[in-house]
Amino acid sequence: MWVRRSNFLIVGLLCSSLVACSSVHTPAPVVNLSKGKTTSSKKIHIKNNRYKVKKGDTLFSIAFSANKDVRSVAKINKIKPPYTIYPGQTILLTYPKKSNKTAKKPPQKTKKYTTNKPLNNKPSKKELDPPKQREYVQSQASKKTNDTNALLNKKVRWNWPAVGKVTRRFSIKENGYKGIQITNKTGTSIKAAASGIVVYAGSALRGYGNLIILKHTDDYLSAYAHNSKLLVREQQQVKVGQKIAEMGSSDASSVALRFEVRYRGKSVDPIRYLPKK
Numbered sequence: 311m312w313v314r315r316s317n318f319l320i321v322g323l324l325c326s327s328l329v330a331c332s333s334v335h336t337p338a339p340v341v342n343l344s345k346g347k348t349t350s351s352k353k354i355h356i357k358n359n360r361y362k363v364k365k366g367d368t369l370f371s372i373a374f375s376a377n378k379d380v381r382s383v384a385k386i387n388k389i390k391p392p393y394t395i396y397p398g399q400t401i402l403l404t405y406p407k408k409s410n411k412t413a414k415k416p417p418q419k420t421k422k423y424t425t426n427k428p429l430n431n432k433p434s435k436k437e438l439d440p441p442k443q444r445e446y447v448q449s450q451a452s453k454k455t456n457d458t459n460a461l462l463n464k465k466v467r468w469n470w471p472a473v474g475k476v477t478r479r480f481s482i483k484e485n486g487y488k489g490i491q492i493t494n495k496t497g498t499s500i501k502a503a504a505s506g507i508v509v510y511a512g513s514a515l516r517g518y519g520n521l522i523i524l525k526h527t528d529d530y531l532s533a534y535a536h537n538s539k540l541l542v543r544e545q546q547q548v549k550v551g552q553k554i555a556e557m558g559s560s561d562a563s564s565v566a567l568r569f570e571v572r573y574r575g576k577s578v579d580p581i582r583y584l585p586k587k
Contacts, residue, residue, distance in 0.1 A: 312328060313377070315321065328459075331386070343587045352364050352366075352514060353515070353516045354367065354371065354375045354513055354514050354515055354516065354540060355516070356372075356376055356547050357376060357404065359402065359403045360400055360401065360402050360587075361376075361400070361401045361403065362399070362400055363395050363396060363397050363398060363399040363400075363401060364397055365397045365515060366487075366512055367395065367397075367542060368393070368395070368509060368510050368515065368544065369384060369389065369393040369395050369401070370393070370509040370510050370523055370525070370531070371385060371509075371510040371512070371514060371523065372395075372401055372403075373511070373517060373575060374476065374495070374515065374523055374531070374533065374572070374575075375515050375516075376403050377381070377575060377576065378403055378575045379574045379575030379576075379579070380393065380575070381528070382575065383401065383402075383403060385391035386402050386403070386404065386405055387401055387402055402553055403521070408454050411551050413552050429508065443454050447538075464582075465527065466504050466527060466530055467504055467505070467553055468503055468583040468584055468585065469501070469503055469504065469584070469585065470492075470496055470501075470503070470584055470585070471492070471500055471501055471502070471503040471518075471532075471534060471549050471567060471569050472492045472494065472499065472500050472501065472557060472567045472569070473492075473494060473498065473499075474492040474493050474494030474498060474557075474566070475492070475493050476490055476492055477491045477492070477493045477566065478490060479579075480577075480578075480579040480580065480581065488570055488577035489533070489535075489567075489568050489569050489570035489571070489580060490565070490568075490569050490581060490586050491566045491568055492566060492567045492568070492569060492582050493564065493565065493566040493567075494557055494565070494567075495557070495565060496538055496556075496557060496558055496559070497538065497556050497557060497558075497559035498556065498567075499553045499556065499557075500522075500534050500537060500548055500553065500554055500555040500556060500567055501550075501551050501552060501553050501554065502524060502532075502548045502549065502551065502552045502554050502559055503524075503532050503550070503569070503571075503581065503584070504526045504530075504532065505523070505526065505547075505548065505549050505550045505579075506524040506525050506526040506532070506547075506548060507524065507525050507545065507547055507548070508522060508523070508524060508526075508542050508543065508544050508545060508546045508548060508554075509523050509524065509525045509531070509544065509545075509547070510522065510523035510544060511523075511542060511543055511544050512540075512563070513560065516561075517535075517561060518533070518534040518535040518536070518561060518568065519535055519537065519559075519560025519561030519562060520535075520536070520537040520538070520539070520540055520555070520558065520559070520560045520561075521533060521535045521537070522534045522537065522540060522542065522554055522555055524548065525555075529573055529574050530571065530573060531571070531572040532569070532570065532571050532572070532580075533557055533569070533570040533571075534554065534567060534568075534569060535561075535562075535567070535568035535569075535570070536557075536558055536559055536561060536562040536565075536566060536567060536568050537555035537556060537557065537558050537560060538555075538556050538558025538559070538560065539555060539556040540554070540555050541553060541554055541555055541556070541565075542554045542555070571583055580587065
């Protein structure tokens with residue numbers, strides 16, 4: 311009888327120890343440590359020149375999808391740097407149309423002239439001078455803009471983003487290819503074409519798959535699409551030549567990198583900026 315009771319006591323102790331051990335080794339909740347990386351799989355779909363922000367979106371990704379300069383979109387929506395936006399927020403991509411209703415203007419009094427003084431309809435010399443002056447100012451402003459653009463272009467040190475064969479080139483047609491396609495095998499290193507900051511890393515843009523967008527200056531962006539793996543997160547500083555992704559075929563029919571350069575929101579031919587091979 312005593313032996314049976316001791317056996318029950320031993321079994322009870324073993325069970326209680328197992329329960330205690332299981333409570334100590336319960337797996338901890340999974341925590342996403344990739345701060346700043348977009349995890350949303352919902353695609354950006356712009357309708358009627360407006361867009362409702364979803365989790366994981368950035369103002370850069372919205373502007374990029376709409377072929378707009380992020381500064382223009384920010385100005386329309388009165389968003390100041392660093393362009394923080396929130397889920398559910400409506401982003402306008404063009405200024406809202408003004409109402410056709412205009413206030414009635416009061417009747418203007420007509421100026422009476424005496425018959426003794428003849429009217430002189432010839433414009434004075436002072437009235438002719440301002441257009442010439444404006445034309446001169448505009449030409450000077452255009453020259454200054456061109457000089458500034460050339461200076462910014464010199465500041466950005468461009469390099470090839472990947473090793474491989476260029477299988478598609480930039481097209482100026484409306485529905486043409488707005489970048490270059492570099493073909494190689496899966497896992498080929500994708501490198502930053504110029505130093506900058508990651509302003510988007512995710513897969514919410516239609517037709518781009520796993521995408522990285524880098525900001526180099528206020529005017530220049532570069533984009534790296536269809537990657538199999540992203541190795542950087544948003545707001546991360548990167549150097550020219552730094553590996554940022556691996557080549558893949560996400561949202562594409564073949565393994566290749568789609569590389570784009572945007573100047574003030576508009577696509578430009580990347581070959582113009584890359585060094586000759």
